[in-house]
Amino acid sequence: MDRRKFIGLMAASGAGFLAASPRIWADGNSVSDALSALFTVPASTDVSGHVVIVGGGMAGATLAKYLRLWGGTGVKVTLVEKSTAYTSNIMSNLVLNGQRVLAGLDYTYSTLTSQYGVTLVNGTVTGINAGMKTVALADGRNVSYDRLVLAPGLEFDLLPGMTSLAEYDTAIPHAWKAGPQTQLLRDQLVAMPAGGNVIVTIPKAPYRCPPGPYERVCIIADWLKANKPGSKVIVLDANADIVVERDNFLLAFNQTHSGIVDYRPNCVLTQVGSSNRSVTYTSNGANIQLSAAVLNPIPPQKAPQLLADAGLLNSPDGRFAAVNVLSYESTIVAGIHIIGDASHTTQPKAGHVANQQAKVCADAIVRLLGGKALDPTPVTNSACYSPITASTATFLSAVYQYDAVTATMKLSKLGASSSTNNEHYRDMQTWFATLMKDSFA
Numbered sequence: 001m002d003r004r005k006f007i008g009l010m011a012a013s014g015a016g017f018l019a020a021s022p023r024i025w026a027d028g029n030s031v032s033d034a035l036s037a038l039f040t041v042p043a044s045t046d047v048s049g050h051v052v053i054v055g056g057g058m059a060g061a062t063l064a065k066y067l068r069l070w071g072g073t074g075v076k077v078t079l080v081e082k083s084t085a086y087t088s089n090i091m092s093n094l095v096l097n098g099q100r101v102l103a104g105l106d107y108t109y110s111t112l113t114s115q116y117g118v119t120l121v122n123g124t125v126t127g128i129n130a131g132m133k134t135v136a137l138a139d140g141r142n143v144s145y146d147r148l149v150l151a152p153g154l155e156f157d158l159l160p161g162m163t164s165l166a167e168y169d170t171a172i173p174h175a176w177k178a179g180p181q182t183q184l185l186r187d188q189l190v191a192m193p194a195g196g197n198v199i200v201t202i203p204k205a206p207y208r209c210p211p212g213p214y215e216r217v218c219i220i221a222d223w224l225k226a227n228k229p230g231s232k233v234i235v236l237d238a239n240a241d242i243v244v245e246r247d248n249f250l251l252a253f254n255q256t257h258s259g260i261v262d263y264r265p266n267c268v269l270t271q272v273g274s275s276n277r278s279v280t281y282t283s284n285g286a287n288i289q290l291s292a293a294v295l296n297p298i299p300p301q302k303a304p305q306l307l308a309d310a311g312l313l314n315s316p317d318g319r320f321a322a323v324n325v326l327s328y329e330s331t332i333v334a335g336i337h338i339i340g341d342a343s344h345t346t347q348p349k350a351g352h353v354a355n356q357q358a359k360v361c362a363d364a365i366v367r368l369l370g371g372k373a374l375d376p377t378p379v380t381n382s383a384c385y386s387p388i389t390a391s392t393a394t395f396l397s398a399v400y401q402y403d404a405v406t407a408t409m410k411l412s413k414l415g416a417s418s419s420t421n422n423e424h425y426r427d428m429q430t431w432f433a434t435l436m437k438d439s440f441a
């Protein structure tokens with residue numbers, strides 16, 4: 001299979017991951033033969049090596065699968081993941097209105113191991129020795145690698161006035177990593193009195209999933225309308241304006257959820273009280289204090305400490321890892337690649353993008369192990385659906401192409417829905433199922 005054509009076609013197919021015609025690869029065989037060949041690990045290639053991946057989320061799981069599919073059995077892939085299953089952040093906002101349950105967002109690693117021959121190590125990586133080419137696990141084990149890929153997602157800052165991350169777990173869930181905090185936020189919404197307010201705070205970009213906070217506000221507002229008469233969502237946005245899909249979200253706030261969403265830009269948080277669910281913020285010179293029945297502060301985010309300890313955080317703000325987007329190799333430490341939310345690129349921090357970066361990285365590593373040149377013109381894409389109510393959604397899609405002058409992925413096409421409707425909501429379910437299958441099965 002021509003990997004470059006494969007990646008390009010996946011990118012060009014936009015939201016429909018496997019929608020590109022399988023006949024393109026059939027070359028005289030039956031379509032089903034061609035498809036099954038696409039997803040079988042080839043026994044013999046002239047490439048060999050051991051790739052260790054840290055983190056089996058959207059980026060790491062996809063990478064493990066495609067390294068085996070494109071590298072063949074000679075490329076040993078070890079995936080180190082601290083949890084036994086992955087809980088999808090995507091669609092987790094729909095746990096808040098009761099349309100989904102958390103358990104329904106769980107994905108295991110069984111197909112990666114049984115069908116693609118990935119070696120799964122359940123453990124937490126605590127250190128990287130780039131000189132010795134080893135990673136250390138919390139339980140004392142060490143794993144050596146030829147190439148290392150870090151795909152650990154993000155960590156969250158404490159907000160002013162907070163002393164412990166546990167405050168997010170017990171009192172003021174950010175729920176920006178799907179799991180127990182998502183359930184806690186749902187439970188708090190159900191328990192709050194009608195007429196009480198919900199405060200959602202949004203950090204300055206870049207953060208994980210640019211439309212995600214605005215989508216969450218819509219979902220909560222829609223649910224409050226039906227279940228908590230008189231309640232409102234107050235949105236304290238650190239950004240000067242809605243950062244993405246401005247027209248769609250403005251319409252949602254001002255018309256669909258009119259009177260329920262109170263959107264306030266340019267808000268700088270100065271104090272957060274988890275015991276009384278209060279926030280103090282400044283905006284245009286004024287100092288304002290509010291408290292709420294439910295406080296959902298989405299904190300600023302950064303690459304995990306593991307990367308800081310390894311000296312990999314060299315983005316302009318020092319919070320993410322800059323990479324060469326032809327290979328996703330660190331620009332300062334050779335042999336270590338970073339994909340997904342922990343990396344610094346011009347592409348958004350999104351699950352769909354993490355999946356795409358993983359494919360470019362898999363292709364690059366197979367080429368590097370085989371002594372070949374990197375693909376000089378990678379293409380990636382992103383599609384994002386945002387539910388606006390329990391039955392309607394909008395979407396945004398983007399295509400990025402490598403620009404040799406700036407050595408960055410440059411936005412080449414942008415598409416956005418011109419209306420919020422049921423059809424987009426249905427498409428969203430298909431897009432999500434296809435994306436997760438492509439990453440985990």
Ligand SMILES: Cc1cc2nc3c(=O)[nH]c(=O)nc-3n(C[C@H](O)[C@H](O)[C@H](O)COP(=O)(O)OP(=O)(O)OC[C@H]3O[C@@H](n4cnc5c(N)ncnc54)[C@H](O)[C@@H]3O)c2cc1C
Pocket residue numbers: 054055056057058059060080081082083086088089090091092093123124125126151152153154175176177178208209212304306339340341342349350351352353354383384385
């Ligand atoms: C509410 C919400 C809605 C979203 N909606 C969308 C959407 O509609 N579309 C979209 O494209 N994106 C969406 N996103 C964003 C998307 O979830 C992330 O961009 C994506 O998950 C990033 O993938 P990742 O692999 O970098 O990190 P993650 O998916 O977070 O995976 C990281 C993995 O690494 C593991 N790990 C971390 N550290 C270690 C360690 N030291 N040792 C071993 N394992 C480790 C973790 O356990 C985890 O499994 C949404 C996010 C949120 C919060």
